[in-house]
Amino acid sequence: MSRKRDKLEVIYDILLNIKEKKGKANPTHILYRSNLSYSMLQEYLQDLLRRRFIKEERIKDKKIYSITKEGEIFLLKYKEIRDFVDSFVT
Amino acid sequence: MDILYKIPSWFSGYDSLFQILFAIIALFVSGYAYKIYKVSKRKEIKLFSIAFLLISLSYMAWPLITLFASFPVGKETLAIMIEKSNIAGTLAIIFHVTFFLMGLLTLVYMNLKEKNRRTYALLAVLILLIAIIGLDKTYIIYITSSILIFFILYHHLKEYRQKRNTKMLPVTLAFGFLFLGSLDLIFADTQNLYYVGGHLFMLIAYILILGRLIYIMKNVKKKR
Numbered sequence: 402m403s404r405k406r407d408k409l410e411v412i413y414d415i416l417l418n419i420k421e422k423k424g425k426a427n428p429t430h431i432l433y434r435s436n437l438s439y440s441m442l443q444e445y446l447q448d449l450l451r452r453r454f455i456k457e458e459r460i461k462d463k464k465i466y467s468i469t470k471e472g473e474i475f476l477l478k479y480k481e482i483r484d485f486v487d488s489f490v491t
Numbered sequence: 492m493d494i495l496y497k498i499p500s501w502f503s504g505y506d507s508l509f510q511i512l513f514a515i516i517a518l519f520v521s522g523y524a525y526k527i528y529k530v531s532k533r534k535e536i537k538l539f540s541i542a543f544l545l546i547s548l549s550y551m552a553w554p555l556i557t558l559f560a561s562f563p564v565g566k567e568t569l570a571i572m573i574e575k576s577n578i579a580g581t582l583a584i585i586f587h588v589t590f591f592l593m594g595l596l597t598l599v600y601m602n603l604k605e606k607n608r609r610t611y612a613l614l615a616v617l618i619l620l621i622a623i624i625g626l627d628k629t630y631i632i633y634i635t636s637s638i639l640i641f642f643i644l645y646h647h648l649k650e651y652r653q654k655r656n657t658k659m660l661p662v663t664l665a666f667g668f669l670f671l672g673s674l675d676l677i678f679a680d681t682q683n684l685y686y687v688g689g690h691l692f693m694l695i696a697y698i699l700i701l702g703r704l705i706y707i708m709k710n711v712k713k714k715r
Binding site: 409453454474475481485486488489490491 | 520523524530531601602658661707710711
């Protein structure tokens, strides 16, 4: 049985999925790849928009999410953030 | 006039060095946490950074207490005494106690599941009240800080038992040593060796914290 991911890990997975799709992905793709329920994904996407890790665009009436510079930096520094959170913040 | 703690004469001066070292390490931890917060934008990390900044400020005030409020009692012992007419000494004590308890409170608040500003404000008022009352009954200050540290330690131990993540171990141990150090200071108004013991426990705690931080930084460099 796979272990439960924490919030930080889910954010990392979503951002990585978007990045691997050339930096832009639609909600269906993110939903499929991130292994979350629809409502959970919506919560995470709102959270990521608030943190400015992703941007929302509308192309032909469809939502597209693209990774921002802040989101890219998060991906780069993930290991360091992970280590710090695991060690100090719990 | 109330004795805050007794210091063996031979330890006078070394204690200030310890306290400056604690202040530098706590400031370093706070700065690094802020850097991590800027990238992760996680509220808990911001609170952690603020908490260590407050703790660092409190340690910066500690040598001033020794400077302004210590008096010889007998041949081998100095005593830190709270005398209301000694404004500089009293201010240094208020500054140290308030910032230390507020720093610990912020760490406790960070570990609470439900977070809102009113809860924090209520706890802060209670802590400040204790700090003011504690000027007459100093053991209250250290009992309060021991309770706060115990709460943080309990949270870390619980998390460690659940996750079994060895990365958590050094900081969990550090809070254990901080707890012992704080317990020692409760009795430091009776025997001067408790004051030395308290500092030694705290030194071990800060070395563990610094060691963990250096390890994380080295790991990042290795990755690059």
